[in-house]
Amino acid sequence: xxxxxxxxxxxxxxxxxxxxxxxxxxxxxxxxxxxxxxxxxxxxxxxxxxxxxxxxxxxxxxxxxxxxxxxxxxxxxxxxxxxxxxxxxxxxxxxxxxxxxxxxxxxxxxxxxxxxxxxxxxxxxxxxxxxxxxxxxxxxxxxxxxxxxxxxxxxxxxxxxxxxxxxxxxxxxxxxxxxxxxxxxxxxxxxxxxxxxxxxxxxxxxxxxxxxxxxxxxxxxxxxxxxxxxxxxxxxxxxxxxxxxxxxxxxxxxxxxxxxxxxxxxxxxxxxxxxxxxxxxxxxxxxxxxxxxxxxxxxxxxxxxxxxxxxxxxxxxxxxxxxxxxxxxxxxxxxxxxxxxxxxxxxxxx
Numbered sequence: 001x002x003x004x005x006x007x008x009x010x011x012x013x014x015x016x017x018x019x020x021x022x023x024x025x026x027x028x029x030x031x032x033x034x035x036x037x038x039x040x041x042x043x044x045x046x047x048x049x050x051x052x053x054x055x056x057x058x059x060x061x062x063x064x065x066x067x068x069x070x071x072x073x074x075x076x077x078x079x080x081x082x083x084x085x086x087x088x089x090x091x092x093x094x095x096x097x098x099x100x101x102x103x104x105x106x107x108x109x110x111x112x113x114x115x116x117x118x119x120x121x122x123x124x125x126x127x128x129x130x131x132x133x134x135x136x137x138x139x140x141x142x143x144x145x146x147x148x149x150x151x152x153x154x155x156x157x158x159x160x161x162x163x164x165x166x167x168x169x170x171x172x173x174x175x176x177x178x179x180x181x182x183x184x185x186x187x188x189x190x191x192x193x194x195x196x197x198x199x200x201x202x203x204x205x206x207x208x209x210x211x212x213x214x215x216x217x218x219x220x221x222x223x224x225x226x227x228x229x230x231x232x233x234x235x236x237x238x239x240x241x242x243x244x245x246x247x248x249x250x251x252x253x254x255x256x257x258x259x260x261x262x263x264x265x266x267x268x269x270x271x272x273x274x275x276x277x278x279x280x281x282x283x284x285x286x287x288x289x290x291x292x293x294x295x296x297x298x299x300x301x302x303x304x305x306x307x308x309x310x311x312x313x314x315x316x317x318x319x320x321x322x323x324x325x326x327x328x329x330x331x332x333x334x335x336x337x338x339x340x341x342x343x344x345x346x347x348x349x350x
Contacts (some may be wrong), residue, residue: 003315007033007063009084011074014098018127019073020049029301029311035063038039040237059081060084064091071095071314077170078177079103082111085122085325089114089303092285094121096310100187100335101328103178108332111325121313126191126323126331128258130306132298133274135321137269138196139302146268147285152243155259156185157251161211161229168214180227182207183335184249189258190331191323193245196262199330200240204347205233210250233338234347238291283297 006329008015017338023029033055036042041272046056057063060080064072066089071249074084082102088095089111098134102108115122140146155242160166161181170267171184182205194200202278205229215222230248237243251257270280270293280293287294313319 003030005032005070007069008073009035009060011036021304037146086114094314096123100124100183105332105336124323132302133271133276133279135302136298146264153261154245157254157269158248158249161249167217167222174226176262180313181264182231200350201236203235205341206229
């Protein structure tokens with residue numbers, strides 16, 4: 001069986017923690033090339049994966065141009081996503097891009113323009129779309145089983161801003177990240193809401209920074225944290241659905257908690273992605289009489305990994321619910337609206 005030969009740009013935490021691990025479980029794919037400007041990270045990751053020295057690159061353009069690479073994974077800081085993806089488009093190579101798509105909608109539009117000139121298969125890493133509970137929720141909603149959706153309540157809780165000794169890495173610098181928790185974590189919730197409920201109509205956001213300064217990487221100097229540690233916002237989605245979002249990286253006791261409740265006139269679905277194999281439901285006459293959730297195991301047919309989906313895309317197979325650059329662009333528009341809302345203290349139409 002001929003495998004899809006994948007090159008990964010960026011050998012940091014997201015590449016090692018998610019992409020490489022999942023790709024090792026995809027029988028139709030193999031990692032053949034790696035790129036990073038940090039020689040130590042590149043060497044360590046390459047030795048772990050088994051990539052030879054000839055396929056270790058410090059310049060991402062060299063990896064994309066490599067004739068042994070069929071498709072590209074972009075696992076770098078936010079400001080690099082668009083230029084790297086454009087280079088993949090120019091080379092005619094499918095790409096899978098980490099989120100958020102860009103620093104702002106203007107930058108994201110540059111990639112959209114490039115794809116209009118030469119469309120190549122593309123995917124966004126809206127990872128939680130691939131969780132079985134989310135895909136099962138999509139199925140239930142598509143059947144209209146909870147009636148007309150009334151409201152949505154969402155939380156994303158992490159404690160990562162309060163890790164002892166955490167330095168002023170790129171996520172805390174606006175030039176490299178664009179936004180903080182809003183774009184890093186909130187974009188997942190925004191995409192899921194769009195995916196499950198409908199398009200955003202308007203938004204009103206409040207953001208703040210808890211840890212104001214951090215020690216710089218590589219020296220004893222301290223620098224200002226320029227991005228948000230928390231973001232709370234109200235939104236109107238779809239056909240007048242009221243939504244409430246709470247996102248923070250200052251929630252002690254939470255490593256990575258995502259809670260979603262979708263309330264309808266005929267029922268509710270609820271999930272906590274600490275256990276994505278189950279879905280809370282209260283649907284139908286019997287459930288409504290008891291006025292309590294019960295939990296159902298998600299059928300196996302709703303299980304698929306992000307990297308299996310990307311491999312399927314490259315192979316030309318059917319990819320239901322695949323997030324693309326268009327979804328990334330839509331999310332970027334909402335992120336920009338949230339930033340404007342927070343700065344001007346008002347509702348902003350998306």
